[in-house]
Amino acid sequence: MVTVERRTRRRLAAWMLIFAIVLSAFVVRLVDIQVVRAEQLAQESEARRSIPTTIYGARGDIVDARGVVLADSVFRYDITVSPRFVADFRRTDPDTGDRVTVTVAEAMASVAAIVEGDPIAMLTDIQAQLAENPQDDHAYLARGVTPEGFEQVRELGIPWVYWERIPARTYPNGQIAGNLVGFLGTDGPQTGLEYRLNDCLQATDGQATYERGADGVKLPGTTVVAQDAVDGGTLHLTIDADVQWFAQQAIAERATEIGAEWATAVVVRVSDGYLIAAADWPTVDPNNVNGTAPENLGSRVFTWPYEPGSTMKSATFAALFDSGAATLTDEIIAPRRYSTIAGFQIGDAVDTGDTRYTAAGVLMNSSNTGTAVLSERLSLQQRYDYLQAFGFGEPTDVGFLGEEPGSVPDPSSVDGHTAVTQMFGQGMSATSAQVASLYQTLANGGVRAPLTLVTGCERADGTVTNLPPSEPKRIVGESAARDVISTMELVVTQGYLTSQLTIPGYRVAAKTGTAEVYENGAYGRERIVTVAGTAPADNPQFVVVVTYGKPDTMRVSAAAAPTFRSIMTQVLKTFRVPPSTAPAPSIPLTW
């Protein structure tokens, strides 16, 4: 007979066994899920629920010295469509409350009206894509739509129309400093500072994921930011947008009037070499790059070396005075013709015969032959060394994209003619920026401050990088520089352009240049005219250099004089430079 105790024990054992079997089944399953297939399953579930998205950081702004935004980051919208879902749909008419059917054509027409597109082209594109792949899920209806346009499209409530937010760039000031700022293309920065300092401006995109339910709806509160986006740095320029605009307007007006091929205007602050304006004509509106010829997309100020002509005499005389080879009152005879090498002669623009000039008189009257006579006092090496010290033959400290170094003839191989002509700016070449830097040096008592366009890049974390170089360098002695500026004052007070260069109340120092252009193997009729100068001469604050390339109707420096004066006047007003008090010194010009 089976005792009650044994039966109980047996039953217990049976239960234990069943329990153990079930438990081990669970354990096996657990190990299978958690260990064997863990990775695969986790991936599968992640993919099913969580959707990765890119968080776009904003590209840094480019601002002028006073914070005026020259390049601004904005968001635009790409209007997209899921072609396989494109069909007529029903919606409630907001006015009548009736349910109405909207056809595909009607929907397309309403979108096209907002984004200014062609509804037929949109439809054909979608149909073409569908013909290729019936399951196609993505096509663009319009790209780069403004937020206003996007909101209107969204209000249409078309179920198969979607949108993507994309970062974009706008240039609220249009052509103002467009030559410097550059622009972005569809593949990123194309030129100018946008390209050159992309490292500063560029934003780092972040990553985030959100989870989504079976119906495709984003689950609230599930966004996980894996990596925050880092906004690009703000690029601070030395440019003053108002002065830049004024300079661009002034040269554009004059260049059109005299039929010039191109024009530049540069404004530099004397004390620190900061570029207040660097204007180009013709130039680009970065909002509408296609509206400008490709050769005008950059900045000729930095990338267009030319033979500057007589504006280089200021450098020659500074070298003469600094080396002690000549003084202001040295008396020489400027011959009618000056022979250099066999078959080559130098003459003056205005034939005055043999003239008894002082050194100051040579510079003031811009006598080529007189300059040639005085240049004999400098060795070939000295001529080269001074030009190089003034910054010719190498790019300026700005380091603009595609900046040209210009050229200074090598003293060991220069021919006897060029060795003389380079002293008045022929046979060598320089950019407008280099000429401006020369006059900054002379106006600053012979000390060259590095030409500066960018004052810094303010990063998102508050640090400032790309600080400008700040070591000023003495090039010539103070009195040498002073003497050149004093002589340049006489160009304004006693020269033939007095009426066009005088600014009432201010002492202005200026030097003109009318350079011949070497083309097709010879110097022809084309000219490049320049006026470079500084004011107030008793305490120079700003340098202005205005250059016109190949004008048609006026091939003398008088073409540039009115622009020089109006830009200088505007600069003096803008920066509230007090008028001069002391009268100009008098220097004998002839003997």
Added chain:
Amino acid sequence: MSAVPLTPAPRPRRAAPSRPPLEAVATRTQRRARPRAAYAIATVAGVFAILLTQLLLSIVLSEGAYRITALEAQRIELDRTAQVLTERLNVFDSAQNVAANAESLGMVVSTVSPAFLLLSDGTVQGSPMPAGAGTGVLDGRGDLVGNVLLADVPLVIPAAAGGASAVPSGVPPTPLSSGSLPSGSSTALPSGALPSPVTR
């Protein structure tokens, strides 16, 4: 083992009770060890209370999550509005637009002779000369510094021409209070002194 002996075994199986069954009287300790209903009720109630709280909490939390989402959506909309307005402001602020509007309102830039009125001592610096016709920067010559963004921006038309004006009609235009200089420094002025522009 319990100090109390188990019920005596074997028990007669399915024996019809011929007399009222015997029952062991529980001892005091046994009675005490018996589970009490109060505890059970308390435990079950506790479990339900916790579940209920959890449910309420999660309702509140998810409601919060929806509010956050709604507010975030609102923030995105407001950010977008801010961007649109800033963009437009920057375009209106461009030098081309300001100059064209200033000249259409009859203002002229003197590009001939800069002169300053020093408000600190009332002296005039420089040689002031009136700006004549044609001295303006644009002066009907057209803006040569292009900006495609300004294509749709109309010029402000002066009130005399019947257009919109900042001054409501019927109110004579009053000059701005003295001292509102373009330099715009609003620092406190020493009494009796005229505001003086900061010379840069």
